Amino acid sequence: MEKLQSLLQHKKDLLSVYFTAGFPHIDSTVKVLKSLEKAGVDFVEIGMPYSDPLADGPVIQNSSTIALQNGMTLKKLFDQLADIQGEVSIPIILMGYLNPVLKFGPEQFVEECQKNNVSGLILPDLPYETYVEEFQELFTSNELSNIFLITPQTPEERIKKLDSASTSFIYMVSSAAVTGARDGLSTQQIEYFERVNAMELNTPRMVGFGISNHETYKNVCQYAHGAIVGSAFIKHLEQSGDDEEGIIQFIETLKTGKSTK
Amino acid sequence: MSTSFQPDERGFYGPFGGAYIPEMLIPNIENLKENYLRIMNSESFRKDFKTLLEDYAGRPSPLYHADRLSDHYGCNIWLKREDLNHTGSHKVNNTIGQILLANEMGKKRIIAETGAGQHGVATATVCALMGLECVVYMGETDIERQAPNVARMKMLGADVRPAISGSRTLKDATNEALRDWIANPLDTFYLIGSVVGPHPYPDMVARLQSVISGEIQWQMRNKTGNSNPDYVVACVGGGSNAAGSFYHFLDEPEVQLIGAEAAGEGLTSGKTAASIAMGETGVIHGSMTNLMQTDDGQITEPYSISAGLDYPGIGPLHAWLAKSGRAKYLAVTDQEALDAALQLTQKEGIIPALESAHALAALNQLDLKSGENVVVTVSGRGDKDMKTYMERLKLT
Ligand SMILES: Cc1ncc(COP(=O)(O)O)c(C=O)c1O
Numbered sequence: 001m002e003k004l005q006s007l008l009q010h011k012k013d014l015l016s017v018y019f020t021a022g023f024p025h026i027d028s029t030v031k032v033l034k035s036l037e038k039a040g041v042d043f044v045e046i047g048m049p050y051s052d053p054l055a056d057g058p059v060i061q062n063s064s065t066i067a068l069q070n071g072m073t074l075k076k077l078f079d080q081l082a083d084i085q086g087e088v089s090i091p092i093i094l095m096g097y098l099n100p101v102l103k104f105g106p107e108q109f110v111e112e113c114q115k116n117n118v119s120g121l122i123l124p125d126l127p128y129e130t131y132v133e134e135f136q137e138l139f140t141s142n143e144l145s146n147i148f149l150i151t152p153q154t155p156e157e158r159i160k161k162l163d164s165a166s167t168s169f170i171y172m173v174s175s176a177a178v179t180g181a182r183d184g185l186s187t188q189q190i191e192y193f194e195r196v197n198a199m200e201l202n203t204p205r206m207v208g209f210g211i212s213n214h215e216t217y218k219n220v221c222q223y224a225h226g227a228i229v230g231s232a233f234i235k236h237l238e239q240s241g242d243d244e245e246g247i248i249q250f251i252e253t254l255k256t257g258k259s260t261k
Numbered sequence: 262m263s264t265s266f267q268p269d270e271r272g273f274y275g276p277f278g279g280a281y282i283p284e285m286l287i288p289n290i291e292n293l294k295e296n297y298l299r300i301m302n303s304e305s306f307r308k309d310f311k312t313l314l315e316d317y318a319g320r321p322s323p324l325y326h327a328d329r330l331s332d333h334y335g336c337n338i339w340l341k342r343e344d345l346n347h348t349g350s351h352k353v354n355n356t357i358g359q360i361l362l363a364n365e366m367g368k369k370r371i372i373a374e375t376g377a378g379q380h381g382v383a384t385a386t387v388c389a390l391m392g393l394e395c396v397v398y399m400g401e402t403d404i405e406r407q408a409p410n411v412a413r414m415k416m417l418g419a420d421v422r423p424a425i426s427g428s429r430t431l432k433d434a435t436n437e438a439l440r441d442w443i444a445n446p447l448d449t450f451y452l453i454g455s456v457v458g459p460h461p462y463p464d465m466v467a468r469l470q471s472v473i474s475g476e477i478q479w480q481m482r483n484k485t486g487n488s489n490p491d492y493v494v495a496c497v498g499g500g501s502n503a504a505g506s507f508y509h510f511l512d513e514p515e516v517q518l519i520g521a522e523a524a525g526e527g528l529t530s531g532k533t534a535a536s537i538a539m540g541e542t543g544v545i546h547g548s549m550t551n552l553m554q555t556d557d558g559q560i561t562e563p564y565s566i567s568a569g570l571d572y573p574g575i576g577p578l579h580a581w582l583a584k585s586g587r588a589k590y591l592a593v594t595d596q597e598a599l600d601a602a603l604q605l606t607q608k609e610g611i612i613p614a615l616e617s618a619h620a621l622a623a624l625n626q627l628d629l630k631s632g633e634n635v636v637v638t639v640s641g642r643g644d645k646d647m648k649t650y651m652e653r654l655k656l657t
Contacts, residue, residue: 050559051427051559051560052427052432052436052560054436054439054440054443054546055283055285055443061426068559073557074557074558075557097544098281098544099543099545099554099558099559099560100557100558100559102542102543102544102558103541103543103554103556103557103558104557104558124283124284125544125547126281127280127281127282127283127284127287128284129271130279130281148284149283149284149285150284151284151285151446153285153288153446153447154284154287154288158287173284173285176285176443176444176445176447177443178440178444
């Protein structure tokens with residue numbers, strides 16, 4: 001958690017990338033993770049595949065289905081992370097849905113997270129109220145940061161509550177939508193970013209959902225600490241596989257707007 | 262005792278229920294939570310709801326003493342005839358109520374999920390009635406096996422969108438509807454078809470469907486002198502017709518409440534939708550309840566011959582009624598349901614929906630005694646299932 005906090009404090013224009021564990025192949029997890037670190041990504045979100053990902057659009061849904069068909073499980077993911085202990089230093093966040101975590105056992109889950117250097121969790125269907133009542137103590141006493149989402153519809157009052165319960169960053173969902181790559185920013189989106197900026201929250205913000213290219217990445221960085229790219233990267237993996245060179249190229253293009261080849 | 266089967270402030274029935282939803286849905290759900298009871302208790306809502314139920318949907322639905330079936334079982338079998346409602350099932354009770362709510366809340370676009378298509382038809386119907394845009398998500402598998410209902414929805418002006426993920430049935434249609442709601446939070450009302458989903462839906466739908474047990478009470482009193490039957494039996498998919506049939510009897514312990522869930526090809530066959538018998542506690546569609554899942558917490562693809570029961574979860578009220586022992590849930594196989602459908606048709610001249618046939622088949626598992634009064638809710642009519650009946654009962 002500290003590593004993540006310090007990164008958020010000291011660096012600007014952060015780039016974070018989401019990918020689904022076990023996609024496109026069961027042992028892609030480690031390969032993709034290492035390639036992203038090498039490509040200079042600041043931190044990653046690893047998706048824990050779920051049968052019914054209701055906050056996700058078709059691209060991530062499909063990657064989850066394939067990962068599950070590949071035999072991906074939470075246990076397998078923790079094994080994969082255990083195998084590379086000490087080899088990867090960028091912060092890792094796990095993103096997924098509540099049911100597999102409950103089934104795994106929240107205590108065991110948190111223990112595995114801590115053992116494997118996981119800094120934070122994004123569980124979209126774990127609402128703030130339930131988090132505070134049932135999970136906050138467990139998470140924070142294990143150095144795990146819970147990351148809340150806000151959307152253009154989240155009232156200011158609620159944003160303030162989420163801000164004070166946050167320990168790393170707030171995930172700003174860029175528009176009313178499930179995950180998926182989109183082009184450009186609308187005036188409403190910019191108004192929303194500016195409105196939240198003006199609130200002068202304590203917690204840094206990362207913008208995600210719909211960030212698909214250099215332009216959208218750079219644009220949102222004007223309003224937040226950085227951006228999270230998901231579906232666009234999953235599409236890249238779909239088309240070009242988990243080849244390291246390809247991943248480095250993809251990230252380079254995202255960061256600079258130019259392709260080195 | 263009188264409130265023990267009502268949800269608490271946050272929508273929990275014992276350990277079940279709640280609202281496990283992404284932040285994107287919180288404003289919508291909060292808005293609904295703050296308004297549903299106020300609107301439903303208002304004079305104007307009650308008047309409009311009653312008028313539409315009576316003059317449009319044809320309520321009260323009859324409570325019919327099934328003589329020949331009673332002879333067969335050696336007790337009094339009363340059929341609560343939800344099959345006679347406009348659109349052919351109990352689903353219209355709920356859609357009339359929710360469309361009035363949507364109107365009151367100023368929503369212009371209605372979305373719904375459907376399994377058998379009955380809820381989709383009932384939603385498309387009230388949208389036509391109110392002149393509102395209607396989008397219905399339906400699993401691709403269900404679109405195939407419930408073709409007549411798809412045509413009805415289209416004729417009613419609804420946009421029927423196939424859900425092509427997962428098992429392509431009700432669970433997946435529900436995911437798609439929730440995703441639509443996430444993407445359209447301002448103008449859209451999600452009209453859920455059963456006592457499932459995040460709070461306040463389970464409570465809201467149970468209240469709207471409770472018209473069924475409200476009527477059973479006075480009908481029983483008129484016919485037998487006692488408003489309480491010995492049993493109330495209903496099928497359970499998500500559990501709305503059962504919740505509505507049980508509602509006024511929840512605090513009447515002498516009334517035995519029986520839910521019939523779909524065993525599919527058998528509880529241990531791997532092809533089943535019996536979420537109480539085979540499920541474990543977990544979260545599905547925003548609610549903590551019983552659901553069928555793998556050891557890794559992935560939701561299992563359910564199976565039942567009946568599209569309306571083909572759902573891996575169950576409303577949180579039922580999870581609680583089962584756990585607390587207030588209601589008993591029996592598993593009925595495809596074949597038992599088919600046999601019961603044929604029996605009702607040939608003894609009483611009533612072709613039931615395949616879902617309702619599960620409730621009828623559950624009678625065989627009860628130790629019924631002479632003189633006992635047993636109410637069975639016939640949740641819908643069988644017209645939509647004729648293709649399955651033709652194939653399975655060899656009617657061609
Ligand atoms: C006739 C009929 N009965 C029962 C059901 C199951 O739903 P519930 O359990 O909510 O009553 C359906 C659902 O489509 C139905 O069409």
